[in-house]
Amino acid sequence: MNHLSLSLLLLLGWSSHPIFTAEQPNVIYILADDVGYGDLSCYGQERFRTPNLDRMATEGMRFTEHYSGSCVCAPSRYTLMTGKHIARARAEGQGQQLRHEDFTIAELLQENDYATAMIGKWGLGGHTGRPDLQGFDFWYGFLDQRRAHFHYPEWIWRNGEKETLPDNPTKRDQHTQDLFTNEALGFIRDHRDEPFFLYLPYTLVHAELIVPEEYEKPFLGRLDDKPEKPKPYRILKNGYNRPRYRHAAFAGAMTFLDRDIGKIFDLLEELRLDEKTVVIFTSDNGPHSEGGADPRYFNSSGGLKRGKGWLYEGGIRVPMIVRWPGKIAANSTTAHPSWFPDVFPTLADLCGIEVGHEDRDGVSFARTLLAVGEQKSDREMYWSYNRHRAVRQGKWKLYRFYENFDDTTRFKQALYNLDRDPGEESDLSANHTELVERLAKKMNSLERWK
Incomplete structure (x- = not known):
């Protein structure tokens, strides 16, 4: 048993005052948008490949029974940030606004000397819920869902200031996937010498399936596409923009997303941060059918019932992969049932931070990740949405x-x-x-x- 495992045994319930002397790990939590349980090739997708996520699975642990906190994005993000189930929120639907009294995982890590960043789609409010008021030193992206699903915006938030992107909707020079990834890589470089928490809620693959031609082109003529007549690109007018070839566009969007997972791993290796960094990839809920998406064609729910907007398995069971070389067994799989509220106490345990669990609903799955001690698995998990x-x-x-x-x-x-x-x-x-x-x-x- 290594030193870290012994420390964690003490931390994970064998002592009320944890002893943790190992170096605190960095944490990168990547949250995809509307990626279904069956949308990764390591979870059974057959119409396209996700090689970097597959590599992540071979180098880490793949969860087969992990759940989001809701079947739509904003309430899922509430449960993730607070460690509480959705019945504890002030609303169960998309209108989430964190309050000053809400305590997030980012605040916990910030209080324990972590540099923190939110890059991507927030979805938890622009007043009291703003990221910089909820534990993030730096934030870049979108506050709500309305603009977040248009991938060639005319402006984007940077620490509360609008950063303009002139003529971007017409020229389509800067896709948000590139913008978010470049900011994420810069944050990692800037904070390589201190513990950091990077929360990276990407906007792919929701909702418009508009991606650069280089990602769509390899799938043209291969995926039973019927071309649709293109329309001028618009934001917040007449719904989501639709691609000419919707199947090729979706496969291209997943390929685009997967490419950037590889970029992150390449940088961690370059900076020699691989063994110092816990990386988690998952999705906020099941697959959608907006903006031209066709989850039935791709079997995006992986054989599970329904999808986004439903509390059947297809709406809430999501892929999750966790990688931490040297600490988490490579090429491992677990059927331990877990959900978004569990992430708060899990990260606290992995980072060696003592935190009271009495006001949260999650249960740490650190024992499962590190194969130490006995994992609690008999508690209830609860979801509510609409009716x-x-x-x-x-x-x-x-x-x-x-x-x-x-x-x-x-x-x-x-x-x-x-x-x-x-x-x-x-x-x-x-x-x-x-x-x-x-x-x-x-x-x-x-x-x-x-």
Whole structure:
């Protein structure tokens, strides 16, 4: 057992006062936008390849039962930043605004001498929720969802100031994917000599599928595309801009995203930060069908039911890969059920920071990552969105759909055994009435209408 593992055994529940003398790791948390469970080739995608993410999986740990905090982006990001499930938020939908009293993982790391940056799509408010008021020393990108899904913007935020990009929507010189990656690489270089936390919520592959020709071109004529008539590029007018060849554009967008994962790993290797840096890749929810996307064609849900906007597995089960050379076993896979609220306590543990867990709903999965001690896995996970509710405990998941917004007495629900039925095809509620009653009681206790 190495020194770090021994320290972590003490940290992860064997001592109320953690002893952690190993060097604190850097953390890079990459959050893709609307990438489905089946959109990575290491998760079964067959129509295109994601070689850099595949490499990440062979050098790290692939999670097969990781969940976002919601089936849409803003509430998912709330659960990620705070370590709390969505019933603790002031709203369950897209209108999220963090308050001053909310305490984020970025604030925790900032208080413990980490340089912190948010580069990409924030989605948690532009007033009290602004990134610089929630623990980030530097931020660059978009505050909300409205402009974030147009990839050739006329301006972008830099630390609260609008940075103009003249004629970008017409000339299409600067794609946000390039802008975000260049800023991320610069932040890593600038902070190579101190611990840093880089939160990198990319906007690919949502929502318009407009990418540089070099990424779309390799797929032309290969993916059953029917050409669509192009229109002038517009922002916030007449919906999302659609590509001429939507299948080639989606495959190109995933290739574009994957390219930049490789750039990050190349820089870490160049700066000799590989073994000092935990890198996490995941997605904020399941796949969408906006802007020309075709999740059925690509099997983006990976055989799971539904997609974005639903609390079936296809809407909330997402790919997650964690890489930390020398600490996390290479080419490993885990079926440990985890979700976004778990990230807060997990990063605290990996960074050697003691934090009270009484006001958070997440459970650290650091034991799973480092193969030390016994991992807690029997707690409940909860989701709510619109008229949908879901609770998972162990292999069991209770799904509920209300017929009306203002009537909690009229609903349909089903019980699924996810070990045997990840596609949620067989309702077992009639055979397990006591289990349904127990999970329903938990669900009811969190219901916002009660």
